[in-house]
Amino acid sequence: MLRVIHRLQPLVPILIVPILLLPSAGRAETPDPPVQPLSTVTATPGTPSPITGRTGDTNPELYAAILPEHRERIYAQTQGKLSRYRITATVEPRGSDQPALVSGTLQLRYVNETATPRDEIYFRLYPNAPAYAEAEMSVSSLSVAGSPVVPVLSVDNTVLQVALLDPLPRGAATDLELTFAATVPVRPMQTYGIFAVDPSTGTIALAHWFPLLAGYDESGWSLHPVSRNGDPIFSNTALFDVRLRTPEDWQVAATGIESERTTAGGVTSRRLISGPVRDFTVVTSDRFESISRDVAGTTVTSYLHPERASGGEAVLNYGATALSVYNELLIPYPYREMDLVEVELYGAGGVEFPQLMLMARSLYANDHSRNEHYLEFVTAHEVGHQWFFAMVGNNQHLDAFIDEGLVEYLSTDVYFTAVHGAETGRRQFGLEVLLWYLGMLRTGRDLVVDQPTDSFSNSSIYAAAVYAKGAIGFAEIHDLIGNDAFFSALRHYTTDNMFGVGTPGALLSAFEAESDRDAGAVWTLWFEQENGAAVFDEQDYQELMVELGLR
Ligand SMILES: [Zn+2]
Secondary structure (H helix, E strand, O other), rough: OOOOOOOOOOOOOOOOOOOOOOEEEOOOOOOOOOHHHHHHHOOOOOOOOOOOOOOOOOOHHOOOOOOOOOOOOOHHHHHOOOOOEEEEEEEEEOOOOOOOOEHHHHHHHHEEEOEEEEEEEEOOOHHHHHHHOOEEEEEEEEEEOOOOOOOEEEEOOOOOEEEEEEEEEOEEEEEEEEEEEEEEEEEOHHHHEEEEOOOOOOOEEEOOOOOEEEOOEEOOEOOOOOOOOOOOOOOOOOOEEEEEEEEEEEEEEEOOEEEEEEEOOOOEEEEEEEEEEOOOEEEEOOOEEEEEEEOOOOOEEEEOOOOHHHHHHHHHHHHEEEEHHHHHHOOOOOOEEEEEEOOOOEEEEEEEEEEEEEEHHHHHHHHOOOOOHHHHHHHHHHHHHHOOOOEEEEOOOOHEHHHHHHHHHHHHHHHHHHHHHHHHHHHHOOOOOOOHHHHHOOOEEEEEEEOOOOOOOOOOHHHHHHHHHHHHHHHHHHHHHHHHHHHHHHHHHHHOOOOOOEEEHHHHHHHHHHHHHEEEEEEHHHHHHHHHHHOHHHHHHHHHHHHHHOO
């Protein structure tokens, strides 16, 4: 999910090595942590059980974050089918050098959208993972349908298992209630800074700040240890109705729209409503300024600290442009808001969440030292994730390449060709994709792209395979089936899997159905084999270096 900043190969002396370090920098690589027994909980194969009457929350107010022209259709498509989080929480900043606190209550109406009746459900408490430093999250006063239940914690206290009183039929719903409290760490050196207090600004980034239902797909519940590589979160689409209290003078950037605001006694309370999304993310600061622009009815907002004003303006321009480009090529973005938020990130240029993207403060200098379009590229990459990750999800731990590789391709060749012309598109693809992968090939190394993120020995190797080689695979498919079929396939794949979980098989099928071509050989070559050296050799690398003006 992340736009990881990769280390340039030492063989490329002209480009400046980025100052950000990968999250693995400075610590020894360790073998995969042992998988704990819970991660073997799987979907029950066989015929899905019949769906009983749906009883999810059907309040139309919960869809207020959808643009009016899409609201009725999306409501009809999802009403009663999605779990609904109703959260009342308070953020307590305690100074830029102290951990912040977030605490509150969660009322969850859980809808069983799995294939079979359920005896239990699972939450993820990500801040309890060791990588989150002094972060922690606790849960108390848990009840199911009004009856107290004692949950079971496992996997470094990041998995919370809740037994249901009776098996919950497929499509049926039950109400859970709990109290939670979380500590937000100051500048943790791992986990990218997505759940962190930034000591330089005091700004608080709050990803996965509440107990989030564990992701569920055809492989079952996602309960493994929090991943070392890529993004930790995998979750399913739900509705969020959040009342968030902050000190009066603190600004809030969040998933969804703000539908109410009251201030009393030095505390501001906002009601935030998301529409169907797979996560709910908040950034809050007493130093934020914001600038906005309308794109086809969507308000694009750049949140920035005053000393980063020019970078924030550039990000607004790039974000608005990317939204226009993808609105045309893909299906229209259906939400009323999209936020780009300047935060301190470690080892990532940006991190995407539904309707909100974290953008690395260090890039806001926009100094062109890496390449003149780098900030634009990172912005276009994160905006691309609003389609592939947000609207259409995928299991980031098993199939990261179908969002990362695809978005890397869209944000280089496709975006830059659309905005700056074919020559710039080709150059960006060369700089950000080909150079990276060919550099890896020269070391005698190649990797299978389609494998779990934590099967890669470190995040640098993971990114070279999943982002760069993955992007080359999608470029080759584009080349094979042509422009019309390629984008038609992406539109169909998005529409067919909207708010759901896409799979590599579904994406390949879409390319083949729209083109009437067999794309299997190209797919296998780029995503399932270690055979890149049969395509690229040293001469290709040397010619690329000359073409890019690096030699
Ligand atoms: Zn990404």
